[in-house]
Amino acid sequence: MRENMAKKIIEEIILITGMDQKKLANYLGTSYFFLMRVSRGDIHPSLDFSLQLESVLESIKNNGGNINMNDSKGTFASKGIRNSSSYEKYEEEITFSAALHPPLIKRLKKNTLWSGGSELLSEILSDHSDKAKTVTEAVANGVSAGKNTYTYDAHTYHTKVPPQGIAQVINKYLPSGGLVFDPFSGSGMTGVAALATGNDVILNEISPAASFISDRFTSRCEAAILDAAVKKVLSNLKALRNSLYTTKCRCCQKDTEILYTIWSYKVKCYCCSHEFILWDESRSYGNNVKEHKFLKEFPCPKCKETVKKSKLERTSAVPVILGYKCCSKKISEVELTENDLNLIKSINKNLDECQFIPDYDLPDGVNLSQPKRRGLTNVKDFYTNRNLLAMSKIWEEINKVDDDNLSAFLGFIFTSLYKRVTKLSEYRFWGGSGNTANFNVPYIFNEANVFTTFERKARSVIDHLESTVKSYSGRCVVNTGSATELNILPDNSVDLIFTDPPFGANINYSEMNIIWESWLGEFTQIENEAIVNKSQNKNADTYQKLITESLSECYRVLRDDHWMILVFMNSSKDIWDRIRNSILDAGFKIERVDIFDKQHGTFKQFVSDNTAGSDLMLHCRKVPKMFTPISKGIHKETLSVTDFLSERNDHIPMLPYLHVKRKTDIDYRTLYSEYLSHAIPKNWKMLDFATFRSEVLSYVKKLEG
Numbered sequence: 001m002r003e004n005m006a007k008k009i010i011e012e013i014i015l016i017t018g019m020d021q022k023k024l025a026n027y028l029g030t031s032y033f034f035l036m037r038v039s040r041g042d043i044h045p046s047l048d049f050s051l052q053l054e055s056v057l058e059s060i061k062n063n064g065g066n067i068n069m070n071d072s073k074g075t076f077a078s079k080g081i082r083n084s085s086s087y088e089k090y091e092e093e094i095t096f097s098a099a100l101h102p103p104l105i106k107r108l109k110k111n112t113l114w115s116g117g118s119e120l121l122s123e124i125l126s127d128h129s130d131k132a133k134t135v136t137e138a139v140a141n142g143v144s145a146g147k148n149t150y151t152y153d154a155h156t157y158h159t160k161v162p163p164q165g166i167a168q169v170i171n172k173y174l175p176s177g178g179l180v181f182d183p184f185s186g187s188g189m190t191g192v193a194a195l196a197t198g199n200d201v202i203l204n205e206i207s208p209a210a211s212f213i214s215d216r217f218t219s220r221c222e223a224a225i226l227d228a229a230v231k232k233v234l235s236n237l238k239a240l241r242n243s244l245y246t247t248k249c250r251c252c253q254k255d256t257e258i259l260y261t262i263w264s265y266k267v268k269c270y271c272c273s274h275e276f277i278l279w280d281e282s283r284s285y286g287n288n289v290k291e292h293k294f295l296k297e298f299p300c301p302k303c304k305e306t307v308k309k310s311k312l313e314r315t316s317a318v319p320v321i322l323g324y325k326c327c328s329k330k331i332s333e334v335e336l337t338e339n340d341l342n343l344i345k346s347i348n349k350n351l352d353e354c355q356f357i358p359d360y361d362l363p364d365g366v367n368l369s370q371p372k373r374r375g376l377t378n379v380k381d382f383y384t385n386r387n388l389l390a391m392s393k394i395w396e397e398i399n400k401v402d403d404d405n406l407s408a409f410l411g412f413i414f415t416s417l418y419k420r421v422t423k424l425s426e427y428r429f430w431g432g433s434g435n436t437a438n439f440n441v442p443y444i445f446n447e448a449n450v451f452t453t454f455e456r457k458a459r460s461v462i463d464h465l466e467s468t469v470k471s472y473s474g475r476c477v478v479n480t481g482s483a484t485e486l487n488i489l490p491d492n493s494v495d496l497i498f499t500d501p502p503f504g505a506n507i508n509y510s511e512m513n514i515i516w517e518s519w520l521g522e523f524t525q526i527e528n529e530a531i532v533n534k535s536q537n538k539n540a541d542t543y544q545k546l547i548t549e550s551l552s553e554c555y556r557v558l559r560d561d562h563w564m565i566l567v568f569m570n571s572s573k574d575i576w577d578r579i580r581n582s583i584l585d586a587g588f589k590i591e592r593v594d595i596f597d598k599q600h601g602t603f604k605q606f607v608s609d610n611t612a613g614s615d616l617m618l619h620c621r622k623v624p625k626m627f628t629p630i631s632k633g634i635h636k637e638t639l640s641v642t643d644f645l646s647e648r649n650d651h652i653p654m655l656p657y658l659h660v661k662r663k664t665d666i667d668y669r670t671l672y673s674e675y676l677s678h679a680i681p682k683n684w685k686m687l688d689f690a691t692f693r694s695e696v697l698s699y700v701k702k703l704e705g
Contacts, residue, residue, distance in 0.1 A: 006038050006045045009053040016065045027067065028052065040654070046597070047141045048168055090228040096236070096400040100355060103521045104411050105208060107404045113488070114215040114478040121477045124179065124200045125493060131559050132178025132495035138563075138592035138619035139172045150463035155213055155416040157187035158437040158507050161500055161567055161615070162598060163468075166193035169498060169617070173563050174199060178495030183483035183554055188214030190498045195472040202494065203478045204486060207509060207524045209415070209516035211480040216412035218476040219405065223465040226409050230458045233397045233410060234451060240393055241451045244347070244386050249326035250334050256326040261336075261447040262427050263384070264320045267312035272303035278443050279320045282309060292429035294444065309443065314374065317423070317445070319344060347385040354392040356399075358518035365511040365535045367439045371424075374441040379518040382422040390450035391421065395519060409461070415516050416457045421450050422515070437507040482528035483550035489557040497554050500567035500615070504543060504575040505532035532575075544578040551586035555622055564588060564620040567596050569673070571689035580680060588620035593677040595670075614673040618680065639684040641695040644675050652700055666700065668693045 013024060025035040038045050045053075060067055101107065110117045143165040152162055170180060170193055177199050182190035185203035187210060194201035195218055203218070205211045234241070245258040264279035281301055282294045300307050322340060323331045351357070358379040362368045376382055383391060391414075398414055401407035419425055426442035479488050483501075502509065508531060510524035517523045526536055530546035538546075554564055568579055583590060596617040645652075653667040672692050679686045687695070 006050050006053055007041055009050075009057050010035065010039050013053070013057055013060060016060055017067050019067070028056065041651075046143055046168075048143070090222075090225045091232060093225070094229050094232050094406065095402045096232075096397070097402055098400070100396060100399045101402070101407070104399065104408055105212065105520050105522050108212070108215060108408055109480065112480045114211060114480070115219060116475070116477055120475060121202070121479075121488060124202065124475055124477060125490070128179040128200065128493070128495070131562075132174055133176045134173055134178070134495065134562050135175075136561075138621070139169075140592065140594075141172070142594040143168055143596045143617060149467075150460045151192060151217075151468040152189075154457075154461045154464040155187060155217065155412060156418050157210070157213060158509065158512050159500065159503070160187050161189050161596065163189045163193040163196065165596060165598075166190055166498055167197050169565055170194060170197050170199060170496065173496050173565070179493070181489070181494040181497050181554075181557065182499045183486065183497070183550055184499050184501045185214045185478070186210055186500070188217040188478070191218040191476045191478070192468065193498075195474040195476055196468060198473040200475045201477075202489065203476065204481060204483055204488075205478065206480070206482050206529055207513050207517070208480055208522040209513040209520060209524075210509070211478050212408075212516070212520060213412070213415065215478045216408060218472075218478065219408070220469055220472060221405060221409045221465055223462045225406065226465060227458075227462050229401065229406050229410055230413065230455070230462075233394065233401075234455065236397055237393055237451070240390070244343075244390055245449050245451065246343075247322060247324055247340055248337070249324065250332065251327040254326065256324045257449065257452070258340075259323045259325065259331065259449050259452060261319050261323075262321040262333075262444065263317045263423070263447055264444045265317050266315040267309075267443075268315060269300040269303060269305070269307055270311055270313070271300060271305040271307065274300060274302035275315060276301050277318060277320060278309070278312070282443075289430045314443070319447070344384075344386060347389055350389055351385060351392075354389065355396050357388065357392055358515070360514070360518040362514070365508065366505075366533055367437075367508050367511045368514070368535075370439045371441055376423065376441060379515060382419075382424060382515065384423065384447050387421050387447060387450050391417075394450065394454060411520075413454060413458045413461050415519065416461065417450070417453055418515060421448050421453055423447075437512055439512070482525070483530070483553060484528050484546060486553040486557055491556050492559045494557050495559055495562055497558055497564040498567075499554075499564070501547060501550065501579075502529075502531050502543075503568065503570050504540070504572060504578075506570065507531070508533055540574060540578060543575075544582055547579065548582040548585050551582050551588070555587040555625075558622050560622055562622055564622070566618045566620055567615045568618065569615045573686050573688035573691075576676065576680070576686055583618065583620055587622065587625040589623045590618055590681050591621050592619040593617065593680045594619070595673050595677060614670060616673060616676055616680070637685065638687060639675065639679040639682075641675070641687070641692060641699055644678060645671075645696070645699055647678075648674075652696075666696065668696060671696060 010021075010024070014020070017024075019027070021035050021039065028035070038049075108114055113121060149162070149164070152160060166189060174180070177197075180190065180194040180199050180201040181204075182201070183204045185191065185205040188203055188205075191201045191203045191214060201218070203214050205214055242255075246255050247258050248254070249256045262279070264277050266275055267278050268275050282298055283292075284295050285292050294309070296309050297306055298309075299305065319336050319341070321333050322336055323333045325331050360379045362372055362377055362379070371377075371382065380388060394414060398407055398410040401410060423441060423445050424439060425446045425448060427444045427446040481488070510526050510529050510531075513524060528546060529536070529538075530543055530550060532538055532540055532543045551564075558564060566583065570576055570579070580590070594617045596615045598615065653670050654665065668689075672689055675692060676686060678684070
């Protein structure tokens with residue numbers, strides 16, 4: 001079997017080269033977690049990955065067992081721009097106006113079309129008047145593509161499909177090229193993949209913020225010029241930076257830059273009403289960083305009764321620790337001095353000098369109720385005063401840059417900071433920042449230095465320009481509008497659709513984009529946003545109606561006998577039934593279902609009882625419309641867990657945890673993805689994830705008992 005061959009090849013490569021799995025994963029451009037699981041036999045690698053392994057092994061043998069770690073690992077791999085740049089020669093070319101230019105969106109977008117606009121769209125459609133060659137049968141091959149590229153990391157978004165995986169699909173379905181379309185483009189990864197494979201692409205997205213991100217991901221800019229522009233913006237704001245983020249080194253007493261400040265909420269004991277700083281009482285240190293944690297239950301420092309953190313009333317947040325690097329190679333974490341505290345108090349008056357602050361009251365919303373409960377009722381409240389001032393001044397500098405494209409790429413870096421410089425950034429002992437699709441306000445948050453974060457994200461964007469954008473040879477147009485009305489496209493005009501539509505109630509995009517859109521100054525028109533959201537009075541029926549209308553438009557613009565590849569995942573049987581019915585109602589036929597493995601999911605995906613597994617890739621062909629009711633083709637029986645696991649010869653994949661101390665567990669998410677891929681194309685009824693998980697556990701206990 002393919003997975004057994006992959007295991008053997010990995011073992012042979014490691015034996016010949018002496019590399020460990022981490023180094024091999026880096027060389028292959030994949031994740032260590034994914035490679036480890038393939039080596040254990042827990043998951044089945046895609047055919048493309050297996051062929052890549054065979055090619056690497058052959059190359060190593062031909063080179064006498066040697067391997068060059070600097071060899072390119074593909075279009076999307078980093079080319080090392082972080083280590084070299086000739087930005088100095090471009091500095092004089094970057095000019096700033098004394099006053100702010102019009103908002104970025106108005107500089108980039110005409111009506112609903114971005115950058116190239118209607119002229120480029122007409123040109124692309126004219127050049128693709130003839131139907132492109134495609135395949136006659138669904139490509140029988142899953143996809144495995146990791147998130148560990150600077151292109152993927154350049155800008156955060158709530159859901160992203162790795163572009164190298166999309167590129168594999170495009171190459172297989174359009175072997176001679178063609179016109180690609182994504183009606184729900186999100187961050188624009190379909191556009192990135194299409195351009196990198198030499199195809200033209202049209203992207204549609206209802207959110208102005210996501211449209212901006214899509215437009216920037218698919219635009220070009222000289223990496224060194226952007227590097228120079230970043231340095232010039234930071235140079236212009238050097239005095240402000242020093243005034244906001246300077247402390248005294250506790251060893252040498254020299255001025256040094258604050259990298260971050262940890263804030264903790266004060267809370268009240270519900271037994272005795274004593275107020276205390278949560279940070280002081282809830283920390284628990286283990287033998288290493290993986291074992292450090294914040295306790296969910298601990299004794300009140302006054303009455304000594306055991307209290308639950310989740311039930312404690314919050315009062316106000318206070319700074320407790322700051323981090324800097326000066327005399328030591330390691331970061332020093334120290335308590336704040338009186339001068340540090342006075343600095344924070346003094347910032348309020350400086351906010352009056354800002355020309356732009358995201359002053360936008362939060363409307364009602366599913367996710368927006370989370371910050372409102374904590375007193376954050378306006379987008380500006382998401383920031384500490386220090387970080388709000390820094391963000392405002394950087395945004396002003398960006399909007400003074402004369403060149404529209406360069407200003408937009410600086411704005412792209414700015415928006416990539418997203419929640420990591422807000423009060424929503426939870427402090428973690430092991431570092432990093434999460435990107436969960438909610439606005440939960442943590443008890444203990446990390447106030448990151450805006451300038452150092454901007455610099456770090458700039459390096460990722462610059463590397464994306466140097467690595468991936470240099471390979472672009474296609475053209476792209478982005479449209480802001482609803483997928484239910486694709487008026488910009490004529491009938492039978494596109495050759496391939498690749499898309500991942502909204503996953504029911506999983507993510508409330510218009511709410512989660514409100515930070516970006518407050519800075520950009522334009523907001524999502526939510527009437528046709530295809531989600532389940534009680535604040536918008538949208539239930540599952542509304543969601544199905546909007547998805548059906550959108551996919552019907554996809555059917556209209558796609559050429560006959562061509563393919564729509566739809567990526568989807570949900571833990572709800574009901575939502576799966578609805579997405580399947582929407583596809584069929586629109587006129588498509590689901591020919592095949594494969595797993596699109598992103599190689600390393602979120603921690604929540606791995607441990608939650610309600611979060612499902614790897615995305616599925618539904619291969620849908622445009623066939624002549626049938627007028628038979630959908631339900632006629634759906635089995636009355638449900639695909640049972642027993643039948644499904646018996647087909648797998650009772651092999652149960654296990655899941656290790658890398659960053660936290662946790663016992664190995666059954667990999668329910670991979671199993672559920674495989675289960676759905678069996679049930680959907682054969683029109684079986686399905687179980688929801690919670691029921692499936694319970695039945696798998698019962699089945700395993702019977703095997704063991």
